[in-house]
Amino acid sequence: MGVKRGRGRGLFITFEGVEGSGKTTQLAGAAKLLREEGYRVLETREPGGTLFAERIREMLLGHPADSPSAEPIAPECETSLILASRSQHVARVIMPALREGTVVLCDRFSDSTLAYQGYGRGLDLDVLSDLNRFATAGLTPDLTLLFDLPVPVGLGRRRQKEMGQNRLDREPPHFHERVRQGFLELAARHRRRIRVLDGSPDPETVARQVRTILRKFLQRRKKPVPRHNP
Numbered sequence: 001m002g003v004k005r006g007r008g009r010g011l012f013i014t015f016e017g018v019e020g021s022g023k024t025t026q027l028a029g030a031a032k033l034l035r036e037e038g039y040r041v042l043e044t045r046e047p048g049g050t051l052f053a054e055r056i057r058e059m060l061l062g063h064p065a066d067s068p069s070a071e072p073i074a075p076e077c078e079t080s081l082i083l084a085s086r087s088q089h090v091a092r093v094i095m096p097a098l099r100e101g102t103v104v105l106c107d108r109f110s111d112s113t114l115a116y117q118g119y120g121r122g123l124d125l126d127v128l129s130d131l132n133r134f135a136t137a138g139l140t141p142d143l144t145l146l147f148d149l150p151v152p153v154g155l156g157r158r159r160q161k162e163m164g165q166n167r168l169d170r171e172p173p174h175f176h177e178r179v180r181q182g183f184l185e186l187a188a189r190h191r192r193r194i195r196v197l198d199g200s201p202d203p204e205t206v207a208r209q210v211r212t213i214l215r216k217f218l219q220r221r222k223k224p225v226p227r228h229n230p
């Protein structure tokens with residue numbers, strides 16, 4: 001169970017999914033909707049979210065794994081860097097925002113670590129969970145939106161944006177299949193927190209589903225402090 005002491009009245013909502021699932025686009029749309037409805041909103045991402053964490057992101061995702069001279073990154077090293085980035089992100093950005101009553105929307109969080117480094121890389125899930133609790137002081141999302149679609153579709157979308165491809169995009173398809181299966185198993189295990197959406201349709205169709213879920217979720221929760229209108 002997540003330790004939520006000292007969080008204030010904010011809400012923590014994460015956006016997860018395989019490569020090319022559209023989660024980043026949907027996060028931006030959700031942020032716009034919530035701001036229009038009067039909420040104070042923070043958009044952030046992982047790895048990253050702080051200057052130091054963004055440097056780690058560049059090391060992880062910009063690493064030229066397909067270069068003949070590249071040094072392979074061990075799964076344990078990859079995980080340690082991600083968790084180092086997350087601990088800084090939580091301490092310096094996410095927790096302060098939650099204490100102020102902000103709705104924090106985060107592009108990837110702990111579920112990605114379990115899916116990619118656990119199911120994808122084969123590291124022990126219990127060990128990863130323990131390490132994540134340490135790195136985050138037990139912070140758990142209030143709601144997670146998981147955008148699911150077939151791996152070939154997602155990778156095809158990423159290939160259309162060649163300049164935006166990263167090291168993980170170039171992993172073989174069977175790696176991404178394991179990641180997708182991991183996300184779906186996590187969703188089955190945490191049904192109250194993780195909502196699965198079909199990421200295959202056009203962005204506006206998916207966005208309508210997101211709006212419905214967010215509005216119902218917020219109606220059930222005590223509303224965070226709205227942003228102050230000028």
